[in-house]
Amino acid sequence: xxxxxxxxxxxxALDASGRQFFLIxxxxxxxxxxxxAATHPEDIIKEKFSFxxxxxxxLAKKVAEQLGFTNHLxxxxxxxxxxxxxxxxxxxxxxxxxxxxxxxxxxLIAVDGKMILDDDAAFRQPLIQELEEKNLSxxxxxxxxxxFSFVELEGDIGILANGAGLTMAxxxxxxxxxxxxxxxxxxxxxxSKERVYKALELIFKLKPKCILxxxxxxxxxxxxxxxxxxxxxxxxxxxxxxxxxxxxxxxxEGIDLxxxxxINAFKDVMEAVNKVKEVLGG
Amino acid sequence: MYISENSxxxxxxxxxxxxxxxxxxxxxxxxxIVAGVTPKKGGQEVHGxxxxxxxxxxxxxxxxxxxxxxxxxxxxxxxxxxxxLAGIIMTCTIAENVPxxxxxxxxxxxxxxxxxxxxxxxxxxxxxxKIKLGIMPGDMxxxxxxxxxxxxxxxxxxxxxxxxxxxIGVSAYVGIGGDPVRGKTxxxxxxxxxxxxxxxxxxxxxxxxxxxEEKTAEFIKEHVSKPVIAYIAGKSAPEGKRMxxxxxxxxxxxxxxxxxxxxxxxxxxxxxxxxxxxxxxxxS
Numbered sequence: 136x137x138x139x140x141x142x143x144x145x146x147x148a149l150d151a152s153g154r155q156f157f158l159i160x161x162x163x164x165x166x167x168x169x170x171x172a173a174t175h176p177e178d179i180i181k182e183k184f185s186f187x188x189x190x191x192x193x194l195a196k197k198v199a200e201q202l203g204f205t206n207h208l209x210x211x212x213x214x215x216x217x218x219x220x221x222x223x224x225x226x227x228x229x230x231x232x233x234x235x236x237x238x239x240x241x242x243l244i245a246v247d248g249k250m251i252l253d254d255d256a257a258f259r260q261p262l263i264q265e266l267e268e269k270n271l272s273x274x275x276x277x278x279x280x281x282x283f284s285f286v287e288l289e290g291d292i293g294i295l296a297n298g299a300g301l302t303m304a305x306x307x308x309x310x311x312x313x314x315x316x317x318x319x320x321x322x323x324x325x326x327s328k329e330r331v332y333k334a335l336e337l338i339f340k341l342k343p344k345c346i347l348x349x350x351x352x353x354x355x356x357x358x359x360x361x362x363x364x365x366x367x368x369x370x371x372x373x374x375x376x377x378x379x380x381x382x383x384x385x386x387x388e389g390i391d392l393x394x395x396x397x398i399n400a401f402k403d404v405m406e407a408v409n410k411v412k413e414v415l416g417g
Numbered sequence: 418m419y420i421s422e423n424s425x426x427x428x429x430x431x432x433x434x435x436x437x438x439x440x441x442x443x444x445x446x447x448x449x450i451v452a453g454v455t456p457k458k459g460g461q462e463v464h465g466x467x468x469x470x471x472x473x474x475x476x477x478x479x480x481x482x483x484x485x486x487x488x489x490x491x492x493x494x495x496x497x498x499x500x501x502l503a504g505i506i507m508t509c510t511i512a513e514n515v516p517x518x519x520x521x522x523x524x525x526x527x528x529x530x531x532x533x534x535x536x537x538x539x540x541x542x543x544x545x546x547k548i549k550l551g552i553m554p555g556d557m558x559x560x561x562x563x564x565x566x567x568x569x570x571x572x573x574x575x576x577x578x579x580x581x582x583x584x585i586g587v588s589a590y591v592g593i594g595g596d597p598v599r600g601k602t603x604x605x606x607x608x609x610x611x612x613x614x615x616x617x618x619x620x621x622x623x624x625x626x627x628x629x630e631e632k633t634a635e636f637i638k639e640h641v642s643k644p645v646i647a648y649i650a651g652k653s654a655p656e657g658k659r660m661x662x663x664x665x666x667x668x669x670x671x672x673x674x675x676x677x678x679x680x681x682x683x684x685x686x687x688x689x690x691x692x693x694x695x696x697x698x699x700x701s
Contacts, residue, residue, distance in 0.1 A: 151517070151627055152597075152629045152632055186521040186525060224518075227517065229517060255490065256516040258491055259491075286655075288655070301569065307650060310653035353574055354552040383554045383571075
């Protein structure tokens, strides 16, 4: 067993809003790196570089020197940093981290690491596909295959909405008035009838007391959503009560389709939320 | 922001379902769509708009200067690159799930060439009553002097509609998109509209994840004297959960709704508790 003389931290991370990368390193590596970052930011070395320029040997050397490495350790630290960059590009990672990078009498050893990969690159990155399949629950897998985002929560109101922001805002509003959602489900942009139907099917599996559907059509069409709702209600006789709000693209067509089946739909989201309250007997 | 009622628009991917459908809606709105592009479909027409094989050809034949891209995510890189190389001033990408490295390369290319990108994963932008370059509902509001800048698509429809219903006009509606790497950042959009003589107030619609609102708050504090009203979604999101958008991830303290709200308040912005509180804050 090698003697650990010191623990370092190093990573390459995407700075998304800065549209660049950082090479990050610290002499204070190990499990407390977040604590170091919060309380002693001066102990964290951060050097930015553009994607086009890439991590240069000069920049890698500068950081390795700031960590206090000399001679062969300097060379080996530079190599490690350059390899981190190679991995970042090759795997389309947003973070490639070694923590701790330990110094032993025989040199530098990467003891533990972490990577954050880009789901959106899965179509050309087999590694990402493999990992995705392993890490998803059954319901999440179902959601992923159907093409929408889904997170299971604790409450009893099933949620189907479109757009992550609108869905989150809806959950916030429900929480603010003391109601509790059973899930987050963003059916995605331009959802097909089949996708909306599958989303409803998935929500049924959660056995919520009530379902709130909130669609603001842009690229998503209210008429297509309405068709999926009608189909699902025909196929699932034990579906919980549904409160529907439809507005935006093809709103009139969507609401008319529902009316023909004697299904009521609101145009205003607050009216719909109040209806949910009423259904739940609150 | 880099578009006007005089913009000549080309629709890339015009023969696809979404491309054709939204070309129709944009034409109905009055957007001056002069060309469409789909490789190998040159010579056709979609809703009376001539289709070309390449953007370059479309530029030569029609003088188009603005593009909206409806091609799927995995082909977005090539499509946007083509648009940049053809000299298009503003290229707006609707698709979600564009790989981050593709966007980084495109943003670097646009910056070097002094061209502009919007999106991806965005609804586009609109100058009400003048031009709609995107998939947002056209009837949310009329022209006025409030700029709406949003990371989210549908939530911004909700809020912009309540603004419109309150009789308040909008100078520009800009959906910067929900992905981590964007053509235009929130900060850049705020900078643009803080200098825009037609804009008197700015509405910001943010959500958990990334540090854009925090960076924008710093900018507002230093440089923006116009009133800013903000709504941040994701206050009730459980930590560590990913809520759909690549941008909407919370990690530690950073990127939380509370952190963003504090930063914006500190910068002098008014915070709306509920989406429909925005109009009343605009009137105050």
